[in-house]
Each structure stands twice: as structure tokens, then as C-alpha cells.
Amino acid sequence: MTKTVLITGCSTGLGKTTAERFASEGWNVVATMRRPESELVEKYPGTVLVETLDVTDPASVARAVATGEERFGGIDAVVNNAGFTMVSIFETTPMAAIRRMFETNVFGTMNVIQAAIPALRRRGGGTIVNVTSGVGIAAQPVLSIYVSSKQAVEGLSESLSYELESQNIRVRVIEPGAMRTTSFSASGFSASKEAPLPQSYKAWFDHALGTMMDYPFADTPEADVADAIFIAMADQTDRLRYVVGPDVEEYARLRWTTSEDEYRAGMARLTGQTAWREMAG
DSSP: OOOEEEESOOSSHHHHHHHHHHHHTTOEEEEEESSOOSHHHHHSTTTEEEEEOOTTOHHHHHHHHHHHHHHHSOOOEEEEOOOOOOOOOGGGOOHHHHHHHHIIIIIHHHHHHHHHHHHHHHTTOEEEEEEOOGGGTSOOTTOHHHHHHHHHHHHHHHHHHHHGGGGTEEEEEEEEOOOTTSTHHHHHHHHHTTSOOOGGGHHHHHHHHHHHHSOSSOOOOHHHHHHHHHHHHHOOSSOOEEEESHHHHHHHHHHHHSOHHHHHHHHHHHTTHHHHHHHHO
């Protein structure tokens, strides 16, 4: 029996790459996006169904799940990929922008999971893959809103991994490194314009942003992350987290194999805090 996966955020970037990976492997794909485009259907006719889905709208989520079940006879897996980032100083970030981030990255993920669980159960079980980020392991400066949203999904995923085992549903977390080619960064920088930069932070912010741009690690290709998602979907073990990318591998090493003091010192070095302290005297 051909399996079916529903993936959110498929219009561009990682979501689109992941949809193509599953379709090329013979899966049926419910490729969802807020503004449907026909490219995936044209490339994989009969295999890909493109559906409108806004993760912040539970009704559209329910419709996409139901349509996917009707078209392909059921849904075996879900990939929660939709999300965006934001670069800002927390002190001046409007609460409206913070709530919008959480509506998409956290509550949107919850909307999809709640709608998907009954569908997966009707198939006798399945897999839910939540795409978080390297910041789900190690926090970064000027990303406090994004970090908190992704760490919320990390906690949700771990808790659900126990809860949903009773329903024969596995939960996986993919923690990608920096993907410069993915378009979520563009939407994030657009949202960042809503948060004014206080003068007292400017020198530090410019330094932190420069450190972020002068990244000491190689970028993580979207194809590598899509591969990890596909592998996680097939994994029959109890593994929860899959790190992807040299930066996240280093974050995981610092977080899980060193002391708290060593972890903090390592992250201070990687985020430019050590250099800032030296500059500031």
C-alpha cells in the first residue's frame, strides 16, 4: 500500500524540497501551503495533491486533512514544517508580533497535530515529524522570540512522544542548522522591521548580527534536511531527535556532553559574546 504524507509550508524552501523527496520515493504527498501553486502537481501528477492550509486556521487544517484522506484513502504521516523567524531586541518587540510568531510556530503546529491524530489512528498509527531548529538545543542572541517558539515545540514533541506511543504514533524532531537558501529568513527579516532598535543596544546588536552573518560553519543544504526527515519517518527505533548540520552538531556536543560552564563558554564564543566582552573592556 502506498503511504501518504501531509506536509505544511510547501510553497518554497525546505517544505517544497521535502515534498519532492517523498514524491520521488513513491509516496503520495498532500503538499499544503497558504497560497496554492501548481508546480509540484505538474512535476508529480497523480502523486501530489496541493491543498490550501493556513496553520493558524483550524478549519483550513481540518479541510486539508479530510481532503487528503478522501483523495488517497488515508494519511500515514505528517511533517510540520511551516514557520518563520524574527530578528529583534526582545525589549522592543511588540507583543502582537510575538503572538503572531507563536500562532504560527507553536499553536499552528498544535492545530495540525490535533487534526492529524485521528487520521493517523484510522490508519492504525503513523509518524509525526516536527521541524524545529538548532536553536531548539542552544539559544542564540537577537532570536529570543524564535528560540522560545522552537523550544516550546521541542517540549511539546518530547511529551507527545510518550503520550502518542499509546496510539501507535511515533513523534520525531528534526533540528536543522542554518539554511541560507530557505525563504523563511526573508519573511523573518520582514517581520523584524516591526521591532525598533533602541540606541543603547545598537553597538551590541550590530556586533551580534555581524557574528551571525560571519557564520563559522558551513550552511546546511535543504536536501540534507529533507533526507533526515525521510529517514526519521522510516526509523522504527525510539529515537526522538535528529540533528542536521555542522553547527547543530556542535551545539548538541556542547549542550549534552559538557558541563554547564563549558556549554556557556562555548556558546559565548560562537555567538560573539566573548569577543564583545573583550571589546567592551
